Amino acid sequence: MTDWLKYEWEWNEREAVFQVDMQYWELLPTLAYSQLVFVSVAPREPESIAFSRAEERRANALQHLLAEQIEDAAIFVGGIGMKDLIQFYFYTSDDALIHRVSAICRAETKLRVTCGHVAEPDYATYYCLLFPDDAKLQSVENAAFIRSVQHRDGDLNLIRRIRLTMAFVSEEACDAFVSEIPRLGFTVGGRESIGNTTHPYRIELNGFSTLKLSDLNRCTARAINGALPYGGVLDHLNAEFINRH
Numbered sequence: 113m114t115d116w117l118k119y120e121w122e123w124n125e126r127e128a129v130f131q132v133d134m135q136y137w138e139l140l141p142t143l144a145y146s147q148l149v150f151v152s153v154a155p156r157e158p159e160s161i162a163f164s165r166a167e168e169r170r171a172n173a174l175q176h177l178l179a180e181q182i183e184d185a186a187i188f189v190g191g192i193g194m195k196d197l198i199q200f201y202f203y204t205s206d207d208a209l210i211h212r213v214s215a216i217c218r219a220e221t222k223l224r225v226t227c228g229h230v231a232e233p234d235y236a237t238y239y240c241l242l243f244p245d246d247a248k249l250q251s252v253e254n255a256a257f258i259r260s261v262q263h264r265d266g267d268l269n270l271i272r273r274i275r276l277t278m279a280f281v282s283e284e285a286c287d288a289f290v291s292e293i294p295r296l297g298f299t300v301g302g303r304e305s306i307g308n309t310t311h312p313y314r315i316e317l318n319g320f321s322t323l324k325l326s327d328l329n330r331c332t333a334r335a336i337n338g339a340l341p342y343g344g345v346l347d348h349l350n351a352e353f354i355n356r357h
Contacts, residue, residue: 119244119251120325123192127326132190132242140235145187145203148232149213151178153198154224162195170222171198178202178213185209190242201237247333250346254328257349261323267356268323275301275318276335277348279311285342286313293317296338311345323351 115134120127153171155163163171178200179188186204193199204210210229217227244251258268276298280286283305293300301316321331336346 117244117252119248120255121244121248121251121329122326123194126194129193130190130242130244130248131193132238132244133188134243136187136189136238137243140187140189140203140238143187143203145205146231146233147204147210147229148235148237149186149202149204149210149227149229150237151200151202151213151217151225151227153200155196156223158224160196163198167223170220174216174220174223174225175200177216181212181216182209189238192242201242203232203235203238246340246345247329247336250332250336250349251325251329253349254332255325257351258323258325258328261351261353264353265356266323267354270354271320271322272352272354273318274321274328274331275316275350276332276346277314277316278335278339278344279309279347280313280315280339280342280344281311282343283313285344286315289315289339289342289344292338292342296334298335311347314347321351 116131117134118129118131120129122128123130153174154160155167175191175198182188182202182204185206186202186209188200188202191198191200202213214227217225261268278289280289286303290300296317298317298319301318303313303315305312306314317335319331319335321327332346332349339345
């Protein structure tokens with residue numbers, strides 16, 4: 113059983129696509145796999161800025177081969193993909209498997225492949241890099257919102273007003289957050305309280321962004337991370353609609 117999530121986020125100041133098997137959030141500490149194995153795949157020519165189609169197929173075949181090799185002795189937890197780099201991440205405690213993976217990587221001649229391993233008993237790569245925090249998870253909602261605008265023939269490239277509704281457990285937490293709003297680059301749009309919810313106290317933030325995913329992700333991340341110390345969450349996203357001309 114798997115529970116794969118794909119989301120887009122920046123990695124080393126570059127746009128990347130993350131994939132993570134969410135099922136291991138609770139399972140991983142029970143498996144006693146203390147070694148992280150990481151495999152990096154790049155185009156054969158160092159000056160290439162992207163994989164060719166043939167290289168993409170080759171990289172996918174390599175991933176499937178590695179998955180077959182680790183099936184009974186390790187777990188594949190996720191990966192990161194960019195135009196000119198793919199990283200795969202596994203956990204294991206089997207030294208023989210690490211040697212097999214290393215041999216497969218050395219044998220690949222059509223791509224530049226490197227691999228390594230490191231002791232990681234706290235699974236930091238999975239929990240801190242691959243598994244999404246609230247800001248990263250919001251990027252999935254952001255992508256869906258952008259698709260809905262595209263479906264209505266909206267323009268994604270123009271800067272427009274973004275409205276974010278932040279929700280808090282208490283009125284005191286909401287009040288404390290207000291002082292943070294200018295520092296985060298937003299203005300206050302309005303406040304309200306609603307019943308029958310765990311976070312009844314709401315405040316609307318106004319900001320500006322394009323609807324390019326990387327720009328919108330940065331916008332929502334500022335609000336989410338700014339509200340986090342006060343127990344706040346992003347409840348709703350909306351934006352002015354601008355027709356594509």
